[in-house]
Amino acid sequence: MKDLNPLERESTVEIQNLSSFEPRDIFHCGQSFRWEKKRDNRYLLVACQRVIEVEKKGDRIIFHNTDIRDFNKVWRDYFDLDTDYEKIQKRLIRRDPVMEEAVKFGRGIRILKQEPFETLISFIISSNNNIKRIKGSAEGLARTYGEMIEFYGGEFHYAFPTPKALSTATVEELKLLGLGYRARYVKETARKVWENPGILEKMIKEKRRECLEGVTNFSGVGPKVGSCVVFFSMGKREAFPVDVWVKRMMEVLYFQREASLKEIEDFAMGKFGKYAGYAQQYLFYYAREKKIKNIR
């Protein structure tokens, strides 16, 4: 196979007839931070040492700047393409009008399988913070400590920094990127990961409970951040991260009273079982979008 065309052109991979894949839902549901909305419902993201652009056109999903080899090796898993979302949705809405509403609203959501270290650091930064600022900080970390990957679409793109690179940062430098008091958590956590090679990979092999325990040992990681990390990057799809939105939502819709974190978690895991994490994401997206218009 030869390509004699000397002109630069974007390579793309396209798939069809895949239900539950809306870039808008996938990115705005708040699970990841290193993406940017481009023209015509196109989203550019940096992940796994690559730059990719995702576009939905009718029933076609187009992945720009990739090829079939990379698609199968990386993006198929990253976008959770082999999971049957219709089945999950049906299971969740059974005898549950509340969830039915939430699922209907966020039917295009797909839970990304993100990289553990990036997810860990990003969600430490997310605590008591807003999305816009989190995105800015994550981008700043990449530009400052990450490797340049590619010049694409008129700009340079940087990978999320490695534990080693991030360990070299000082707390003062990190504060300049808007991390605030989370700077020291990030610094400490990066150093701990760097000094214990394979520590995150080892946790991935453990079951949810032990995995969560391990992750929570990092500085700046409590129950909520920890649950997000194990859910979004360590394959623990039965985890149920409880943030303020989900807490409010669960109290109003299921409890009709105040409920503790543990109470809510137990209830959800009993009710939604191995799909609890997906349930959480539908609820969170629904609750937040209904309240706040200006997500951007």
Place this chain on the structure above:
DNA sequence: CCCCAGGCAGTTA
């Protein structure tokens, strides 16, 4: 001016 934003760590009782 105050309040909030996808909480956490540290301190008390």
Place this chain on the structure above:
DNA sequence: TAACTGCCTGGG
């Protein structure tokens, strides 16, 4: 173990 409080920072 539960309740309480301070915290970087930017925006409403």
